[in-house]
Amino acid sequence: MSFHPPKRTLMGPGPSDVDPRISLALARPTIGHLDPEFIRLMDEIKELLQFAFQTKNELTLPVSAPGSAGMEACFVNLIEANDSVIVCQNGVFGGRMKENVERLGAKAIMVEDQWGTATDIGKVKSAISANPDAKALAFVHAETSTGVRSDAATLCSLAAENDMLSIVDTVTGLGGIEVAVDDWTADAVYSGTQKCLSCVPGLSPVTFSPKAQNVITNRKTPVQSWFLDMNLVMGYWGQGTQRSYHHTAPVNALYALHEALTILKNEGLENSWAKHQRNHRALKAGLEAMGLELIVASENRLPQLNAVSIPDGVDETLVRSKLLNDYNLEIGAGLGQLSGKVWRIGLMGYASNASNVRLCLQALEAALLDQSVQISAGAAIAAANQSYLNA
Amino acid sequence: MSFHPPKRTLMGPGPSDVDPRISLALARPTIGHLDPEFIRLMDEIKELLQFAFQTKNELTLPVSAPGSAGMEACFVNLIEANDSVIVCQNGVFGGRMKENVERLGAKAIMVEDQWGTATDIGKVKSAISANPDAKALAFVHAETSTGVRSDAATLCSLAAENDMLSIVDTVTGLGGIEVAVDDWTADAVYSGTQKCLSCVPGLSPVTFSPKAQNVITNRKTPVQSWFLDMNLVMGYWGQGTQRSYHHTAPVNALYALHEALTILKNEGLENSWAKHQRNHRALKAGLEAMGLELIVASENRLPQLNAVSIPDGVDETLVRSKLLNDYNLEIGAGLGQLSGKVWRIGLMGYASNASNVRLCLQALEAALLDQSVQISAGAAIAAANQSYLNA
Numbered sequence: 001m002s003f004h005p006p007k008r009t010l011m012g013p014g015p016s017d018v019d020p021r022i023s024l025a026l027a028r029p030t031i032g033h034l035d036p037e038f039i040r041l042m043d044e045i046k047e048l049l050q051f052a053f054q055t056k057n058e059l060t061l062p063v064s065a066p067g068s069a070g071m072e073a074c075f076v077n078l079i080e081a082n083d084s085v086i087v088c089q090n091g092v093f094g095g096r097m098k099e100n101v102e103r104l105g106a107k108a109i110m111v112e113d114q115w116g117t118a119t120d121i122g123k124v125k126s127a128i129s130a131n132p133d134a135k136a137l138a139f140v141h142a143e144t145s146t147g148v149r150s151d152a153a154t155l156c157s158l159a160a161e162n163d164m165l166s167i168v169d170t171v172t173g174l175g176g177i178e179v180a181v182d183d184w185t186a187d188a189v190y191s192g193t194q195k196c197l198s199c200v201p202g203l204s205p206v207t208f209s210p211k212a213q214n215v216i217t218n219r220k221t222p223v224q225s226w227f228l229d230m231n232l233v234m235g236y237w238g239q240g241t242q243r244s245y246h247h248t249a250p251v252n253a254l255y256a257l258h259e260a261l262t263i264l265k266n267e268g269l270e271n272s273w274a275k276h277q278r279n280h281r282a283l284k285a286g287l288e289a290m291g292l293e294l295i296v297a298s299e300n301r302l303p304q305l306n307a308v309s310i311p312d313g314v315d316e317t318l319v320r321s322k323l324l325n326d327y328n329l330e331i332g333a334g335l336g337q338l339s340g341k342v343w344r345i346g347l348m349g350y351a352s353n354a355s356n357v358r359l360c361l362q363a364l365e366a367a368l369l370d371q372s373v374q375i376s377a378g379a380a381i382a383a384a385n386q387s388y389l390n391a
Numbered sequence: 392m393s394f395h396p397p398k399r400t401l402m403g404p405g406p407s408d409v410d411p412r413i414s415l416a417l418a419r420p421t422i423g424h425l426d427p428e429f430i431r432l433m434d435e436i437k438e439l440l441q442f443a444f445q446t447k448n449e450l451t452l453p454v455s456a457p458g459s460a461g462m463e464a465c466f467v468n469l470i471e472a473n474d475s476v477i478v479c480q481n482g483v484f485g486g487r488m489k490e491n492v493e494r495l496g497a498k499a500i501m502v503e504d505q506w507g508t509a510t511d512i513g514k515v516k517s518a519i520s521a522n523p524d525a526k527a528l529a530f531v532h533a534e535t536s537t538g539v540r541s542d543a544a545t546l547c548s549l550a551a552e553n554d555m556l557s558i559v560d561t562v563t564g565l566g567g568i569e570v571a572v573d574d575w576t577a578d579a580v581y582s583g584t585q586k587c588l589s590c591v592p593g594l595s596p597v598t599f600s601p602k603a604q605n606v607i608t609n610r611k612t613p614v615q616s617w618f619l620d621m622n623l624v625m626g627y628w629g630q631g632t633q634r635s636y637h638h639t640a641p642v643n644a645l646y647a648l649h650e651a652l653t654i655l656k657n658e659g660l661e662n663s664w665a666k667h668q669r670n671h672r673a674l675k676a677g678l679e680a681m682g683l684e685l686i687v688a689s690e691n692r693l694p695q696l697n698a699v700s701i702p703d704g705v706d707e708t709l710v711r712s713k714l715l716n717d718y719n720l721e722i723g724a725g726l727g728q729l730s731g732k733v734w735r736i737g738l739m740g741y742a743s744n745a746s747n748v749r750l751c752l753q754a755l756e757a758a759l760l761d762q763s764v765q766i767s768a769g770a771a772i773a774a775a776n777q778s779y780l781n782a
Contacts, residue, residue: 002412003432003649005422015642018421021393026643027418030409030591031396032721041394064593065456068638069618099617194639200421202455202593202641224615226490227460245726247459248585250593251406252417253644258394330423335636 008324009351011360012332013144013305014172015194015201016348018256022199025259026252033249041258042237042249048261052174052197052269053189053207055181059216059230060207061237062193062257064250067171070190070204072100073228074167075138077208077216078188081105083135086127086164088112088119088155092145092336093169097138104224109134115337116307118300119150121158128162136165136187142173144195145335147296147307147344149177156184165212171195174205175264175349176276176304187212193253196276196304198349199260202253272349276303279352282387283345286361289383290368290375295342304352306345307338311373316340319367327363357384399715400742402751403723404535404696405563406585406592407739409647413590416650417643424640432649433628433640439652443565443588443660444580444598446572450621451598452628453584453648455641458562461581461595463491464619465558466529468599468607469579472496474526477518477555479503479510479546483536483727484560488529495615500525506728507698509691510541512549519553527556527578533564535586536726538698538735539691540568547575556603562586565596566655566740567667567695578603584644587667587695589740590651593644663740667694670743673778674736677752680774681759681766686733695743697736698729702764707731710758718754748775 010017031038042061049060063070075097079085084107087097101108111127113120119139128137137159141152152168159166165187173179175196181189187209194201208216208230216223216230223229227247235244264272280303284294293309294301310316316333320343323329332344345360347353361380368375401408422429433452440451454461466488470476475498478488485503492499502518504511510530519528528550532543543559550557556578564570566587572580578600585592599607599621607614607621614620618638626635655663671694675685684700685692701707707724711734714720723735736751738744752771759766 002416002653003419003435003646005419005432005646006428007420008422008426010421010423012423015421015423015639018643023418023420023643025393027414028394028396029398029414030401030406030585031399032401032403032406033592035397035399035715035721037397041396044394065460065618066638066641069456069460072616072618096617103613103615103617192639194421200641200643201424201639202644222494224494225463226487226494227456227463247457248406248583248592250457250591250644252409252414252591253593253641255394255396262393324426330426 006328009329009356009359011346011351011356012330013344013346014192014348016198016346017351018200019198019263019350021263022256022259026200026256028255030251033251034243034245038251039243041254045254045258045261046237048258048265049205049207051265052261053179053181054183055207057181057207057209059213059234062254063204063206063228064247065204066202067190067192067204069228070206071096071169073206073230074188074190075100075104076223076225076228077230078136078165078167078212079104079106080219080221084109084131084133085136085138086111086131086134088124088139090117090119090146090148091115091140091143093140093143116146116148116295118148119155121151121154124155124158128158132162134164136167138167141168141170142177142302144172144305145338147302147305148300149302152186153184156186160185165215172302172305175272177273177302181207193257193260196349197260197264199256200253202250203257276347276352278391279347279354279357280306282354282384283347283357283360285387286357286380286384289379290365304346304348307342308345310341310343314368314371314373316343322367322370323363327359329359329363331360354388397719400720400747400750402737402742402747403721404735404737405583405739407589407737408742409591410589410654410741412654413647413650417591417647419646421642424642425634425636429642430634432645436645436649436652437628439649439656440596442656443652444570444572445574446598448572448598448600450604450625453645454595454597455638456595457593458581458583458595460619461597462487462560464597465579465581466491466495467614467616467619468621469527469556469558469603470495470497471610471612475500475522475524476527476529477502477522477525479515479530481508481510481537481539482506482531482534484531484534507537507539507686509539510546512542512545515546515549519549523553525555527558529558532559532561533568533693535563535696536729538687538693538696540693543577544575547577551576556606563693563696566663568664568693572598584648584651587740588651588655590647591644593641594648667738667743669782670738670745670748671697673745673775674738674748674751676778677748677771677775680770681756695737695739698733699736701732701734705759705762705764707734713758713761714754718750720750720754722751745779
């Protein structure tokens with residue numbers, strides 16, 4: 001029997017709601033991955049990704065697999081056995097970077113910060129001083145497990161000044177906050193399609209600086225993954241009309257990504273960032289009026305992903321079930337050491353809108369009242385509305 | 392500007408035409424990858440894949456990336472550095488297996504056969520005798536570059552008798568010809584969605600026997616790919632309702648795969664195989680009436696992928712361009728050492744039908760007449776029609 005999914009509102013850490021224009025694009029007729037029209041599409045996607053990443057990097061393309069594979073693509077191409085890499089961890093995804101480094105037979109030098117705080121610049125400086133031969137500095141720009149933004153510009157500068165490559169996770173960042181690859185002098189940056197791009201999950205946009213590209217073409221050993229080897233992938237996504245077959249591209253997912261990036265371009269990056277800020281402020285006003293607290297300090301907060309402390313005595317699983325069952329509304333649970341301690345409320349891309357802010361506040365209020373949590377009923381929506389009036 | 396693909400008829404080596412029912416499924420609203428409804432979908436996909444592969448293997452799931460990643464998943468999970476693997480090559484994809492083995496720091500012992508012929512059982516027996524300590528025997532059941540079927544049942548038996556794991560590529564096989572994983576006693580088998588399943592490209596169904604699963608859980612070293620590590624993937628695709636997050640599943644592509652497998656189940660495996668045979672015979676009759684020859688001996692021919700010798704003096708690129716531009720018809724070029732020597736005409740899944748057979752014969756006839764090749768005009772369609780009457 002065919003599967004008919006319920007119509008959810010997706011306000012978790014991603015996937016986020018897909019723009020219906022993008023769903024339509026996804027369903028268009030499949031063409032061959034070597035069709036001249038498809039090659040033209042690839043060229044346009046590359047240009048649109050350069051726009052979104054704010055880069056001129058030639059090696060800019062979507063990896064044909066989810067964000068985790070984009071992360072892996074950066075590490076397996078740039079790092080070789082016995083290299084060492086300074087890895088900043090302030091949430092789940094820094095830990096995954098460590099895994100990637102170690103599975104390459106390389107050494108991960110960890111810079112650890114409390115989950116919910118940004119990567120500490122001072123600690124990174126010390127780690128660089130203590131490990132001047134490290135090949136790369138890897139960090140998470142937008143930590144999906146905590147809702148924290150770290151200072152990518154400063155971290156990439158530190159790497160560049162010390163002749164290290166920078167590897168940047170901005171899976172949740174792209175389209176929601178500024179990502180300025182060239183201004184940052186970032187060397188390898190990966191993202192996902194299912195967050196602020198409002199596209200379906202399954203692809204991972206990546207970009208490599210000319211310096212990184214040079215490292216990849218001059219490796220001592222082959223890239224350990226054939227599928228993710230950029231030396232081969234470049235032959236398919238490269239310049240000119242002669243593209244050599246590497247793997248079969250996920251054609252329809254790429255239609256969707258093209259549409260998502262076209263929508264972002266038409267909206268404008270600054271407008272998209274401002275939209276994310278506006279809706280974040282309204283949500284925050286509502287949550288605080290309800291007596292709930294965000295765990296991240298305001299200066300490091302991702303507007304697109306709000307980690308909220310779960311009040312004492314609340315059965316958090318029951319709250320999420322109620323939201324899902326009574327409102328078709330998905331919010332995210334905590335991950336790793338924040339499991340059971342926070343909810344993660346996403347306001348990403350197409351799903352970042354006033355109607356979702358109000359839906360979430362109302363549903364959360366009802367679910368908490370249901371558990372006899374003392375909150376001032378009605379205050380949340382009023383505060384959110386006031387925030388929009390002030391915007 | 393939005394991208395609007397031309398409406399092609401896809402008769403190359405894949406992607407093949409996507410059934411409109413599957414396109415509709417693809418465009419359904421995205422839900423979260425931990426949504427209870429999505430977990431239910433995953434369970435159904437697993438069952439449907441077990442049906443398609445004819446297996447009871449618990450570890451049966453779609454890898455969240457194209458067939459090349461499915462291949463890599465089999466090798467990186469089962470093989471460790473310094474292992475040796477007997478790899479049978481009779482086309483492009485055996486060569487890719489060799490790449491996979493070598494990038495693992497393992498040794499590939501090659502058994503080479505002429506492209507366009509099946510893997511020679513005698514040679515494999517000799518290789519096994521000469522290398523009794525090899526950990527696995529890897530071969531291509533359905534070689535997409537040549538249209539050859541090798542004897543999977545015998546090859547898997549040889550592996551099992553000699554206490555080796557068998558690793559089987561049936562990217563082009565699944566749904567088009569018999570794939571009997573349990574009867575073969577195959578240990579690791581991978582396929583693709585964009586061939587005889589008529590689904591969009593981007594996923595790779597894989598299945599591992601209990602013996603293979605045991606090898607994976609008892610490795611000496613970690614799997615070198617985090618993304619493809621089945622020890623972790625199992626936690627997400629495993630039993631029970633508690634699924635641990637590994638990576639964000641390509642939700643919409645999985646809707647499409649579910650629909651594709653549902654269609655296959657309703658049609659019945661034997662009916663699907665018979666359909667592929669029937670249309671193959673009609674195409675073959677037409678091609679031969681036109682004076683063209685298939686390069687593969689009839690006993691080893693894949694009905695879903697027909698490699699046709701290009702007659703002397705024909706500008707093959709011009710023929711394919713003409714088909715694409717005048718008929719919106721894609722057929723495949725030769726790959727690797729068969730480049731310029733063959734066309735590959737696919738009749739896969741939804742695209743395996745009489746109307747496509749006739750379209751292709753007519754278009755090819757016109758394109759060849761255009762280049763003044765001596766062919767008996769009209770004979771092809773008559774022969775194909777006669778073949779259908781005899782069926």
